[in-house]
Amino acid sequence: MTAIAGKIISGSFGSITVRQKQGANIEIGQLLTAQTKQGKVLMQVFDLLYGSQLSQQNLEMISGMKLESNNDLEIMEAETRNYTLAFLKPLLLINGKDAKVCKNLPEFFSDVTEIESSDTEFLEEPPNPLLLGKLRSGSKTTGADIFIDGQKAFSHHILIAAQTGRGKSNLMSCIIASALQNDYAGFLILDAHDEYYGRSRHGLKDVSEKTAYYTPNNPPPGTRTLTINITKIKPSHFNGVVQWSEPQKEALYAYYRKYGSKWIDAALTEDDGELKNLFSESTISVIRRRLTQILNLETANNTVSGKGIFDTQAGSTTISDIADDIENAKAVIIDTSSLSSQVELLVGSAIASEIFARYQNHKTTGRIDRKPTASIILEEAPRVLGRDALEQGQNIFSKIAREGRKFKVGIVAITQLPSLIPREILANMATKIILGIEMAPERKAIIESAAQDLSQDDRAIASLDTGEAIVTSTFTKFAVPIKAQLFETMAGNKKTAGYTQSFPGLKS
Amino acid sequence: MKFAHFADIHIGSWRDPKLSEASTQAFVKAADACLEQAADFILISGDFFNTSLPSIDCLKEVAKKLKQIHDSNTPVYVIAGSHDFSPTGKTMLDVLENAGLIRNVMRGNVTDNRLKLKFTVDSKTGTKITGIIGKKGMLERKYFEALEKENLEAETGTKIFMFHTAISEFKPEGLESMESTPISDFPKGFDYYAGGHVHHPYLKQTEGYGTIANPGPLFPNSFREIEKLGCGGFYMVQGEKGRLNAEFQPIQVHNTFSITTDCTNKTPQEAEEEITNQTADKEFNNTIVTIRLHGKLRAGKPTDIDFRKISETLYQKSAHFVMKNTAALSSNEFEEIKITTKSIEETENLIIKEHLSKIKIDGMSAEEEFELVKNLMSTLNKEKDEGETTTTFERRVKEDAEKTLKIKL
Known part of the structure; x- marks a missing residue:
């Protein structure tokens, strides 16, 4: 009874x-x-x-x-x-x-x-199931799995609001692992703490073969060196990442118009009389200095070479390879732990621009239905979606937050300060996963933009323990309390196939 | 120490006898250059031949040159590439190795599913050479994944690693769709990484690895390669450990001249005129001329362009060979239906991947199934050898299929 x-x-x-x-x-x-x-x-x-x-x-x-x-x-x-x-x-x-x-x-x-x-029993598994965790009743976990339609959820953006130590990385890893069991979404993960791949412990590599890892630091076997050819960088990639004055911006675009993909090389080495007439010497020297510093380049004997992740010799297909993997419903993890925030965002901006352009093209050519949703996972989202960032003009991330849904490109914005994100962008994020937030103004921002009425849940949000969350979404019938799975347990259960390999062509 | 690094010679790739001959001549010229410059040894990083069993016609000149190289005490170290590898092991490379003319350096053993490579030591210089073959559909990936690197990295002395694989980080623009493996799959600390497979020459340095080189083909292998590369070449490498210097030596068998014409809003006669104008004041002594036409004609059909007349004019101006490409040329009257822009191999791979796991085979993963299908296609793609009777040919195909399928037919 x-x-x-x-x-x-x-x-x-x-x-x-x-x-x-x-x-x-x-x-x-x-x-x-x-x-x-x-x-x-x-x-x-x-x-x-x-x-x-x-x-x-x-x-x-x-x-x-x-x-x-x-x-x-x-x-x-x-x-x-x-x-x-x-x-x-x-x-x-x-x-x-x-x-x-x-x-x-x-x-x-x-x-x-x-x-x-x-x-x-009414909690049924939808098409494109994305497992969020178990239904929670207070602090007790029930046996019921909570799923949402992953394809819809990712294309309509997800906000994950959590303070440090509340289990957001665990939750994100579980969510991505769940999505990778199907083919409805591909991910770009800008991993500022190098925690998703699992270099020295369990990570996404242990739960799915559909992962690609790019790191500038001693890549483990089978993974890629993060290197991007400077010919793949466009002036628009700096939007929201680097603040340029109007004349500097015009000068960047003037080089790009004249020299195409070789514009950075030209800006650093060419003594272009035509452009010198258009822009002051100081403008040109500032863009030279800043491009050199941001991209970590070196110019010797009128030849540009890279000292960091931006290169003149390698990485011609990196952005394209990443976009291909995402279109093939893989999770691409970019280890940005050793990069400055500026460079991390520049890399993200270059890749996100490529993905967005491709998906716009897929929409135009009628191929969008066959493509998985592309989801960009962004830590400390207010860096590009916050009011301060947006005051400097639109960037690719804010563009995706506003228009991406139409093109099946979404953002998973992770932040502990949702109040910094303008309300119209917060409202555009159809799914919000709320982990513990202690600061009242942050709870207020979330409650005011939630898909369901959470006006009475202030205390419930404040009292969320590690791994406990409330999911409010236009794709759920109510604001669902959940308990996330433990990723370590999931990764530890993975079985490895045991069969004998042969290597034809090997001579003794 | 001085050695030469060739790759992607693709003997037998061109159907046209003139170009096939040019391809063989490129090898002969390169070999002569090595002998003249007294190279200690020659490396061929895969796809020496365009198929595992090339025709006799192609072989005569090559075997003769290999014998000359052998007689001059210049060892030739090879690995098989995606074109000249065969899972059944019946390859011309094996024949040449048994004749002592070349030495395959992918040697080693397998313990607990790990691939442990051994070095082949060049007796003249003491250089230690090993490598991994190339296979169709990047099936060599599993070799890299299973490679035991510690012993290779711990080995002292001058070391060369041969491979026939695109490296992800160094894939050139335009070859984005080419399957590749990351540099992290390669053993570190070798002095020279002698690559093949990518028909685009490059020389790279990256931390932890020595010089990574890919000379591209010795002779262009397609219409586009003739346009893009003009000619092929190889690296001549000299120096000592830590100070190896690679110099690209082009092999010019014939001159090349490429014409590209946008035919949009032109009549066939106007297109013809434009080609004629571009060649009017030129002589084409010993030159391969490529003519690429694209765009949409205002009237008429692409076939209304009189290529025979154009070719005759060019041959009168001593052109060695004239080629045309009208794949991107259309007209209002006739528009070609494009089904794909990918290569045959890419299309094959796509079709196989689409159908993987449709029929469940117990204990076989999707990767193994893919490999089995590729191997079976390669086995069944054999042509009857010269002098071979139909019965022998059928028996050979059956035996090879049995080996591939591991069953008795």
Whole structure:
């Protein structure tokens, strides 16, 4: 028999008051149900309060006597007189596999019970399933898997709001691993902490062969050196990454127009009289100095060479290879841990521009339906999507955030400061995965832009433990509390095929 | 120490006898240059031949030159490439090795699914050489993945690693779709990495590795390569450990002259006129002339352009060979249906990959299935050898298929 957790005693539609049964131990965020004639109402606890039949004055008196006189005074029928009041909001009206918006109040004085497995039958696996975790009721995890349509979710952008140490990398790894089991999405992961590939511990390489890893630091066997040929960099890639004055910007574009893909080389080596007439000497020297410094180049004997990831000899196909992999539904991990934020964003900008241009072309040529969604995973998203960044003009990431959905290109923006992202961009992110956020203004920004009404969930968000999250999405029927899987467990369970290999052509 | 590094000679690749002859002559010229310059040894980094069993016509001159090289005490070290490798092991490279004319350096053994390569030591210079063959569809990737690198990296002395694989980091523009393997799959610390497969010469240096070189073909292998490269060549490398200097030596068998004409809004006569104008004041002594036409004609059909007349005029001006390419030429009257712009091999790979795992074979992964299909296609693609009876040919194909499928037919 289902455990009764309490009884509905009063309240309004958005705030149903339940008296907790002694020993039921109702928690913030817990899911409870109440039977109605139409079906079961699924409700969630958003606040808890002490209740007592004794007056406040009497309670204060009794506690004083116990504290100061050290006597063994007990309240008669304490379980009946003192109790907990829980405040619940209705989420859904469920009827077996059917679930719809709840528009009735459960009957007055009806029992509320803890959620049981038959209550989660409506949580079906959608097309292009993306596993987010297990349904959570308070701090307890149920056996029900929570899926959303991954293709839609990724193309309509995802925001992951979390403070450090709340398990966002674990959650992201689990989400990507789930998506890689299918072919509906490819990923560009700008990995600022070099944690997704799993160089020295478990990582995405251990759960899927559909991973490609680019690193500037001693690449492990089978992975690529991160090197990008300077001929692949365009002036537009600097938008939102480097602040140029108007004349400097014009000079960059003038070199690009005149010299095409060789514009950086020309800007650093050519003594171009025509361009010198158009721009002041100081403008040209500033762009020379800054290009040299940002791209870590060296010019000797009028020859440009690269000292970092930007190269003049190698990396001609890197951006194109990455875009190919993403179009083949792979996860491309770029280790940017040793790069400055500026260079990381420049690399991201160059790749994101290529992907966006390709997908725009796929749309025009009618091939977009056959392509997986391209998703760009961006840590500290306000660097390019924040108000300050956008004041400097549009960049490729903000363009994707605004228009990418039409072209199946999405962003997964990870941040602990969602309030820095303008509301219209936040609202464009159809799925928000909220992990623990302690700062009230940040919770407010998320609550105000959520797909479902989270106005009563401030406490629930503040009390989220590591790995616990609330998913609010236009692709879910309610704001779903989840518990993320443990990626380590997932990666550790991977089986390796054991067969004998032959190497024809090998001479003894 | 001085050695020569050839790759992608593709003996027998051209159907036209003049170009086939030119390809063979490129090898002869390069070999002569090595003998003249007293190279200690020659490396051929795959695709010496265009097929595993080339025709006798192609072989006569090559075998004669190899014998001359051998007699002058200049060893030739080779690896098989994607064209001249055969999973059955029946290749012309094997024949030449058994005759003592060349030495295959992919030697070693397999322990616990790990590939442990051994070095072949050049007796004259003490240079230690090893390498990995190239296979169709980048099937050599598993060789790199299984390669035991520690022993190779720990070996002292001057070391050369031969390979017939595109390196991801160094793929040139225009070859984006070429399958490749990253440099991290290669053993570190070799003095020279003698590459092949990419028909585009390059010489690179990257941290942890010595000189990485790819000379491109000795003679261009396609219409586009004639246009792009003009001629092929090889690297002559000399110096000592840590100070090797590679110099590209072009091999010019014939001069080349390329004409590209945009025929958009022109009539066939106007297109013809433009070609004639471009060649009017020129002599084409010993020159291969390529004519590429593209765009959409205003009237008429591409076949209305009188190439016979153009060719005759060019031959009268002593051209060695005239080639045309009208793949991108169309007209309102006739528009070709394009099905793909990819190479035959890429198209084959795409089709195989599309159909992988459609029929479940127990215990076989998709990669193994891909390899089996590629090997089977290569086995069944054999042509009847000269002098071979139909019965012998059929038996040979059957036996090879049995070996590939590991079953008795």
